[in-house]
Amino acid sequence: MLRAVEAMIDEAPPEQGPRRFGNVSFRRWYGILEGRAEELLRGCLPDAVREAWGDGVVEEVKAYFLGGFGSAQRLDYGTGHELSFLAFLGCLWKLGAFRDEQGREREDGEAERSLVLGVLEPYLKVVRRLILTYNLEPAGSHGVWGLDDHSFLPYIFGSAQLARPITESEPMPLEGSVPGAPRPSDVVKPASVDLHRESNMYFSAIGFINDVKKGPFWEHSPILFDISGIKDGWGKINKGMIKMFNAEVLSKFPIVQHFPFGSLFSWDPDPEAAVPAHSVHLASQPSSTVNPPAAGGGSGTTAPWAEATKMPGAAPGVPPGPGIPYSRAPWTRGVSSAPTAPRGGVPDTGPPPPTTFARGTPGTASNQYTVTKAPWAKD
Structure with a gap:
């Protein structure tokens, strides 16, 4: 078909x-x-x-x-x-x-x-x-604040392919990887992506991003870049992806409003369901478009299992959510990530980025700028 x-x-x-x-x-x-x-x-x-x-x-x-x-x-x-x-x-x-x-x-x-x-x-x-x-x-894209412009499922199933095997009596693995699995940090290495994209759904999705986007990986895909720094293996990434899918896809009205319900998938509200938490997408908007977080809400849904710095310049009264990890940008190594005195209402996040980078072959995964290799990943 x-x-x-x-x-x-x-x-x-x-x-x-x-x-x-x-x-x-x-x-x-x-x-x-x-x-x-x-x-x-x-x-x-x-x-x-x-x-x-x-x-x-x-x-x-x-x-x-x-x-x-x-x-x-x-x-x-x-x-x-x-x-x-x-x-x-x-x-x-x-x-x-x-x-x-x-x-x-x-x-x-x-x-x-x-x-x-x-x-x-x-x-x-x-x-x-x-x-x-x-x-x-991209339908309803959040730009760099989304995991991927078009897809989410390959990151769930692709990380499951690389998580350690479990028996029927075991719970979902919270850490560890299958023996011989590539490291999470390999997603920012074009050669590794090309090597694994035909056999793993996670790397296949990353490879498609490389095919259609230009520029440093951490810049156009900051959440995926942040996740690549997880040290506990693909099991933790898989568990986090499932949580994020529930929060960013299944729990988002702009998505569910187009979902038809019928006899096979019926609409049955759960009276015990908790109030959905505001995501980082709303927390990062201007104050005129942001509602106060619901009582008992969570801390945002952008890669909740990955460490990230606070988004600077949040509106008064709105807790800043996790945002782009500014301190991990390649040109800020050795530069403090703490915001300095505001300038024009936005804290200074360090010196400007370089203006030129070495490029690879256009239209291929190697077209990433060479500085996109995670600073903490060693050959």
């Missing part, structure tokens, strides 16, 4: 010429997908499922499927669309589409691993081609 979806790109080539926002040919591609969606879904839903649930289930699953490939109206793609495709797979799971020939669910975890590596990773590759072909905008 994913191969058929990708092949439709050739039927709707992008319009030529420079443009600031998404290519309008994406709407034509999306129209082709929409017209063939029901046929594709009937091909992947077993006959027994359609007989048991009726044809209405196809329409319900279709909404999640189409939502997983971006917005034809806004010409964008983001974590909400990624969530929609995850829900599509969840629907198929609940309908029994992944059971064995005897109709039984497998208990060895093989089905789950096959879904992640055999479906989700190929799906992400299709999406990345869509983004590059039609220049899709």
Whole structure:
């Protein structure tokens, strides 16, 4: 099915010429997908499922499927669309589409691993081609304050690939890595990213960032850069990623407002649920757009398991949240990170950055500036 979806790109080539926002040919591609969606879904839903649930289930699953490939109206793609495709797979799971020939669910975890590596990773590759072909905008991006402009799931599953193995009776690993795993700090080394991007989803996502963004890694992806300094292994990173996904995707109204609810995924409010905490995205905004933190709220959701410095220049009465780790910028080594006397309302964070850097080959991961290597990572 994913191969058929990708092949439709050739039927709707992008319009030529420079443009600031998404290519309008994406709407034509999306129209082709929409017209063939029901046929594709009937091909992947077993006959027994359609007989048991009726044809209405196809329409319900279709909404999640189409939502997983971006917005034809806004010409964008983001974590909400990624969530929609995850829900599509969840629907198929609940309908029994992944059971064995005897109709039984497998208990060895093989089905789950096959879904992640055999479906989700190929799906992400299709999406990345869509983004590059039609220049899709990030949907609701927080800029450098977000983990990634487009995706979140590959960081969860990619870190799980590298976390130490556990038995059925063990809890989720809080630290440690599988033997021979690359170090978290290797994500800022282009050669290491190129080496592991074909076998690990975390490094594959980092590699795509390197393909589409220029400049120092710590500058355009500060949260990922901050996470790369964790010393306790991929287990801790995986646990933190799951917490962050819950806070930054599942608990965000701008994302959930587009999520359809029905018989397979129903809306059931939890009366015992805690009030969501304000994230660093709100805490870093001007005072006119920031609400006071809710009582009992947390300390922000940007990589809560990683150490970071305070964001300078916070509005009066608003606690500063964790922000870009200024003291870890390569040119501030040896310079105190403590803010000095305010100048124009913003504390002085040190000398200005260098104006020139050595570059790699354009269009490849090596295009990162050479100073992006984490200062604490030694060859």
